[in-house]
Amino acid sequence: MKDFCVVVAGEAGQGIQTVENLLPLILKRSGFHVFSYKEYMSRVRGGSNSTLIRVSEEPGSAFRRSIDLLVLLSDDIKHAERLASRLSNQSVILANEAIPLPEACCQAPLLTWPINHLAIKAGHKIYANTVACGIICGLVGVNLPVSRQVVEEYFASKEEKIRRQNSLAFELGYQYAEQNKQLFPLRIALSPKEDVKARFLLSGAEAVALGALAGGCNFVSSYPMSPSTGVLVSLASYSRHFDLVVEQAEDEISAVNMALGAWYAGARAMVTTSGGGFALMVEALSLAGMIESPLVVHLGQRPGPATGLPTRTEQADLFFSLYSGHGEFPRVILAPGNIEQAFYLTHRAFYLADKYQVPVIILTDQYLLDSLKDVAALEFPEKIEDFFAPTEADYLRYKITPSGLSPRGIPGLGRGFVCLDSDEHDESGRIIEDPLLREKMVQKRLAKGKLVKKEALPPELIGRDDARFLVLSFGSTRDVIGEALTDLPSVALLHYAQLAPFLPPPWQLLSRARRIIVIEGNATGQLRQLLRAEAGLGSAIPLIPLNKYDGLPFSVEEVREALKKIIEEESHA
C-alpha cells in the first residue's frame, strides 16, 4: 500500500483537532507526503467530526473517499454510521472496544485496541487522541525521535504535566502499534523520502494568508465566518511578526468599507468572508468599482443559500461573485486550484487590484481552506510593487487617459488633493450629472477590464492536448480531478483558476474532444452556463454535467468512476 488513508472520527471536543495538527507534521517531518482534510459539524461539542489523513509516497494528494483505516475515538456508533459508505472489506476499523457496528460497516474487520486504557495509563482518558496519533505513527513506521520532537514542540506552550502525559500517551500508542503490527490486516509499505522533510506543510487558509503577506497585505478587516475565519486567524498570528493591522469589524459592511478606507490611505487591505458575509459587501464592491479603488476580497465558499451548511463545502457562488454589485464595473475573480495556487493567486490578487484599481475576488471553498498538504516550493512575486504615486498640485484622481487608468494618488503624499466620489464624477472627483461626461467615465472604467484581461491566466491543461475527453472545472477541484485522470489517459483537464476576465478554452482542444464534461461543486452548473455565455459552448457539442452539492467535496474515486462511465458510454455510442 503506497497510499494510506486514515480517518480519525469522534465528537467535537474530543481532540480531533490535535490529531489534525500533530499527525501531518510528524508524517511530513518523517519524510512522508501527507494530505489532510477535516469534515466537521457546525457545533463546538458532540456531533460527529472526522479528519482524513492520506500518507503517500507521491506528492500532491487530494480527497479520497475510501478509507483504509478508521480510528474511532468514541464508542458512539454514529461515527461509523456516517462513514459507512466509505468503508469496504479492504478497510479496517480500529476502536477501543467491541462496539456493535452498523450493518453497513460489517464488511470491514473491527480491531479493538486498548486506546482508552493506554490513555488512562498516560494520565487521563482525554489523551485518547494522542494515543491514536501514536498508533497511526507506529503503523506507518515513522521515525520515533522525530515524532517525539514534534509532539514536544506541539505541546510546548502547555504546562509541564500535560506535556509529559501527552508525550507518554504518544509513546504508548506508538509502542502498542509496533508490537501488534502483525495483527494489523493492512500492509502499509511506505518508505520515507528525504526531500519531503524540507517541504512546507500548509493549509489552504494559511496559503491564502501567507499569499496575502507576499502581496504586501498590511491591513485586514473582517468579521468571523466559517470557513474563511482561518485566514483571519492566520493573519492575526502573523501580526506578531509582520507590520499588519488586524481589525475585527462589527459587521461585514464595516469590514469592507474599512478596507477601502485603508487602500485610500495607502495601505494594502484585504477582507476575508464567506457567501453570507460577502452578500453584505456587494454594495461596497460596487463602490470600489466607482471610485476605482483596489480591493482584495477572499470569499471562502460554503453551501448555501443563507446560513446553509456553515462548515461544509460548495462552489455555488461563482455567479454571485461575477455579477454582484449594482451597476457595471470590471473585476477579477481568481479561483485557486490547490494550496500552491492559493498562495500564488492571493499575492497576484494584490498586484492586479493595485495595478488596475479594481476589486479582486479570491474564490476558494471549505475544501481548499481546510485541507492541508506538503508543498515543494511557493512561487513568490519578484517584488511587492506599489502603484500609487506622489501627486502634483494639479492632480486629478480620475484623469481620462488613453488606457482608462488614472494615476492613483494617496492623501499625504504630494501636493495634490485626492478626492473620491461614489456619485458619478468628473476628473477631479467632483459630482456631475452631465450625460457626455457620464458616458466617458463609464467607458474609462470599463476600459480597465480590457487591460486586465491582457494579464488574465488562461485555463491550464492537465493531460494531452488531443484528449478525446475534455473535462472543464474551476477552483478547488483541480487536484481531485487531476488524480482521477492519472488512470485515464484519454481524458484531459482544462482547469480555470481565473474566471474573470474569462479566457475561452482554446478551440483546438474543444474541436478534438469527443465529449466535454464540466465538473463543478454546485447544482445549477454555473461554469457550464459561463462557458455557454462566454465561449458559445454547449450548442455544437453538449456539455456533460457532473455536479455535487451535498456539502462534501468531490472524491478522486467518484470523479474517476463518473469519467469511466462516460468513456464507456462513448465507446458504445
Added chain:
Amino acid sequence: MKDFCVVVAGEAGQGIQTVENLLPLILKRSGFHVFSYKEYMSRVRGGSNSTLIRVSEEPGSAFRRSIDLLVLLSDDIKHAERLASRLSNQSVILANEAIPLPEACCQAPLLTWPINHLAIKAGHKIYANTVACGIICGLVGVNLPVSRQVVEEYFASKEEKIRRQNSLAFELGYQYAEQNKQLFPLRIALSPKEDVKARFLLSGAEAVALGALAGGCNFVSSYPMSPSTGVLVSLASYSRHFDLVVEQAEDEISAVNMALGAWYAGARAMVTTSGGGFALMVEALSLAGMIESPLVVHLGQRPGPATGLPTRTEQADLFFSLYSGHGEFPRVILAPGNIEQAFYLTHRAFYLADKYQVPVIILTDQYLLDSLKDVAALEFPEKIEDFFAPTEADYLRYKITPSGLSPRGIPGLGRGFVCLDSDEHDESGRIIEDPLLREKMVQKRLAKGKLVKKEALPPELIGRDDARFLVLSFGSTRDVIGEALTDLPSVALLHYAQLAPFLPPPWQLLSRARRIIVIEGNATGQLRQLLRAEAGLGSAIPLIPLNKYDGLPFSVEEVREALKKIIEEESHA
C-alpha cells in the same frame, strides 16, 4: 402637428413639479392623450431640471428627444444649453425675456412672452410655473372650464389666497396664449377625444404601488432611495384608504428582513429600493430562497456603480438581480415594459411569490417610474389568492412532495408549529448536516424553479412574425422601441417582460430574421449575454448591440435612426 412635445425647464425649486402634475391632468381631462417624463438632478434647489409633456391624438406615447416647444422658467441660459441638442429650427423657445441663447440653440426661434409679468399680475413671481401651464393649455386649446376645475382641485388644500392667485395665473397665461396664438410659429392641430377622459392617468411609481395593492400587499417596509421612493410614498398615501402597514426601516437590511417576518406571519409584504439598497438586501434574498418564503422586491434601477446618478435612468442591474444572493435558489424577475405592465406585473409578483414560495423581483427604472401617461384600463387579477393553509398537529414546513412545494403554514392558524431555519434543515425545519438530506432539500428548492417556469411569460412580439429585422429588449424600453417601429414595417420587437425563469425566443422568429438587434440601457450588454447563455444566440447570427448608458432614456428618434441605419447597411450588404 398631431403630436406636440413641450418641455418646461428651470431650476429645482421653481415649481416644475406643479407643471408636471397639473398639466397632464388638465390635458387628459380635456380629452388629449398625454405622456410626461421628468429629468431632474439629485438636488433640492438650483441646477437644471425639466419635464417633458407630449400631447397627442394617439394613446401610448414614449420619450421623444426632439422638443417642439421649450418653455424656460428661468433666465439662466444653462437650461437651454443642456437641452440644445434636442432643439431644431422646427422648435420654439418661449422665455420671459430675450436671453442670450447659446449658439447651439440659435436655429430655434425665441419667443418672449411676459410670463413673469403675468405671474406678478396674479400675485407673485413664483406663479410663473402656473402661468406657463396656462400658456401651454391656451396653445393646445384645451377646454377652459375643465382646466379651471383641475387647477382648483389641485390647489384645494392650500390657503385661499394661494388658490385664488394660482387660478388667476393660469387664466392669465391661458388668455395670453389664446390672444397671441397667431404669433406662435407652430400649428398645433390636436382634437380632443371623448374616450380619453375616462382613462387613468398614472405614473410608473403609482402603477407599481397600485399593482401591489391589487396583489393584496398589506405590508411595506422600505428605506427611501431614488428613484424607488415614489412607490413608497404612493403606498403611504394609500394607507389612508386601505389596510396597509407602512414602515420606514433604519436601513435596507432591516426593511427586507421585516418583509420576511411579515410574510411569515401571514402578511403580503413588499420592499421597494434601488440598486444600492438592493445590494444590502441580497443576503436576505438568499434567506428567502432557503426558508422558502415569498418576497416581493421592487428594484427601481438608476445608473451605477455605487451612488452613480441617483435621479437618472439605466438598465444595468439585470445580472445583479439574476445572480445575487449566495447559494442557489429559484427566483422570478419581472421587468414591466410600460405603465400598464407595471400594474399587472406587480400584482402578478405577489401571486407568483406566494404560490411558489420564491422571491420575486420587479425590475423597473427611473424612466418608467417617473413617466406618467393615460391608460385605458388596468388588468386586475381575478382574485387575491392566499396560498397559506391551516396546519395540522403533525405539520412539517418543508415536507418533501413530488412538486417540491410544501404547504405553507403560518403561526397562529392551525395546530402545527411553523419552524423556519436559515441553516439546511429537515422537513420539520430543524437544522441538519446529513449529505443525503441536503441533496434532497437542494433538489426540492430547485424543483420549484421548474414549476414557476411553466407560468413564465413568453416574450411579446410587436410587429410581424416574419420580420427581417428583429429587435430584442427588456423592461422599460418597450414603448419607445414600439413607437420607433411604426415607421419601419420590416422590423419587429420581441420584448421581454420576464427575465427569470427565461423563455428563449421562438426559433421561427430568429430563423426568419436577417439581423438581430439587442437594445438595452446598459454598457456591457446584459440581455445580449443572457441570450447567449440561455438560448445560444449570437454564434450563428451576430447580435447587433444598441446600448445607452449616459443616464438618459432611449428616445424614439435615436432608436429609429439606429434601426434605419442597420436596415440601410443590410440592403448594401
Added chain:
Amino acid sequence: MPERAENLFDPRPVDIAWCPGCGNFSLRSALMAALSELQVDPLKLVLVSGIGQAAKAPQYLRCHYFNGLHGRSLPVATAIKMANPALTVIVESGDGCIYGEGGNHFLHAIRRNPDITVIVHNNMVYGLTKGQASPTSGLGFRTPVQVWGSPLEPFNPIATAVALNASFVARAFTGDIEQTKEIIKQAIKHRGLAVVDIFQPCVSFNKINTFQWFKENTYYLENHEPRDRNQAFQKALEEKPFPLGVFYQASRPTIEEQQPVYRHDSTPLFRRRLSLEKLAQFIAETKT
C-alpha cells in the same frame, strides 16, 4: 409508556448541540419555566433568532420559530408582531448577533418599541465561530484574532438601552435560574420591547468570564427605582460587581398599537383581505 416532556415547551428529545456545562442550558430551563408559569400557549408563541450558539435555542423548544440570519432577528420579530399582534414574540440570540452584526436593529427596534422580549445570551464571546471577541468582551480579552487583546471599549447594552429609552431593561445571570426566570417573566409581561441581557458562561471559549467570575462579579439591585432613568443609567455604569435585575422600565406606546390598521380593529393582517372592488373604485375616483 412513551417518554413525556416535563414542560409543555420541551420538545421530544432533541440533540442539543451545546457543550456540557454551558450556561445556555440554565437559560433554557429558566425560559421554559417562565413560559409555563405565564401559561403562554405554545401555538401562539414565536421565537425569533439569528445565528450563533445562543441562536440555536428556538430549535430546542416546542414553539413556532424563525431562525433567520446572523444579526437580523429584531426586524423579523418586529414585523411579525406588526403583522399579527396576537402572537407572543421572543427574540433569543447571542451578544455578537444582537449587539455586533445586528447593532443597528438594536438601536431602532428599541425606538419602535414593539411588544416583544429580547433575550441576549451574553457570554462575552463569539461561541459558534470558536472564540473571537464579541462587543461585550472585556478590554484586553485575548483570542486567536485578538492576539494582542481587544482594545475596544466593551459595549454596555444596559446603559445604551437606557439611553435609547427602551421601555424595559434588565440583566440576569444563568447561575441563578430562579431569578432569571422571574426576570424573563417580567419582561414577557411588560408591554413594549423588553431587553434582557443574560450573563451566560461559555465554558469552551471564555476562560475569563467563567461561572465563578460572574458569580463573584454580580449582585442584585436593591432599593432601585426602575422608573428613574438617571438612576438606571448610574446603575448601568457599575461594573465588577455588575448589578442584576430590572434597571429601567417605562410606559411607552408600542409600534403596533400605533398602526392605523389596528386603531379600531385588532384583526391580524392575515385575516384581512383587500377588496379589489374597492381598489378599482379608488383608482376610478382618484386617477381619472
Added chain:
Amino acid sequence: MPERAENLFDPRPVDIAWCPGCGNFSLRSALMAALSELQVDPLKLVLVSGIGQAAKAPQYLRCHYFNGLHGRSLPVATAIKMANPALTVIVESGDGCIYGEGGNHFLHAIRRNPDITVIVHNNMVYGLTKGQASPTSGLGFRTPVQVWGSPLEPFNPIATAVALNASFVARAFTGDIEQTKEIIKQAIKHRGLAVVDIFQPCVSFNKINTFQWFKENTYYLENHEPRDRNQAFQKALEEKPFPLGVFYQASRPTIEEQQPVYRHDSTPLFRRRLSLEKLAQFIAETKT
C-alpha cells in the same frame, strides 16, 4: 484680479447644491474657520462623508475627501486613521446617514475611539430624498411617508454617545457660527473620537424644526462638568430647551495608538513595505 478664496479651505468657486437659507452654509463657514484657526494643513486633511445633502459638504472644501456610501463614513474614516495616523480625519454627514443607515458603525466606531471628528448635520429629516423622517425626527413628524406622523422615539445621539463612553460628545446649532466653530475646534483638538451633533435647519423639508424653533429650544450648558458621565447623561436627556455645548469628555486610548504596528514606530503603513526575504524565511522556519 482673479477671485481669491478668503479661507484656505474654500475652493475656487463651486456650485453649491444646497438650498438658499439652509443651515449647511453656516456649518460650512464654522468648519472652515475652525480649520483655519487650528492651522490644519489642507494637504493633511481628509474629509469623509456618506450620501445626503450634508454629505456633499466635502465637495465644497479644499481638502482630500472620500465621499463614499450612504451610512458608511465611519468605517472608512477609522481605517484611514489606522492606516495613516498623521492625517486629520473628519467625518461629515447627515443624521440619516450616521444614525440611521450607519447606526451600527456609530456604536462601534465610538468603542474603537480613533482620533477623528464626527460632525453630524442634524436637520431631523432626510433632505436629499425629499423629506422623510430621520432617526432624530420628533414624535408625530408628518411626511409623505410618515403620513400618520412618526411613532418612533426620536434617537438621542448625545445620550447614546455618553452611554457608549464616547470620549467627546457635544452639540451645536448652526444659528451660532461662532460657538459652532469653537465647539468644532475643541472636537478636532480632542484626542479620540469626537461626536458633534449639530442642529441644522432644513428650510425645504422641515417646517417644524426651523431656525426659529431651534433658536427658541436651545441654550448653552453652563457650570457643567463634562468629565462627569452621569451628569452628562442627565443633561443629554433634557429637551426643549436642548442644551448646547460639550456634554462629555473622557481620556481614552485611541485604536490607532494601541495598534502593535505603531507602538514603537509611527510611520504610516504606506511608507512600510514587507520584506519578501523575511517572509520566505518565516515560512521556512514555521512551515517545515
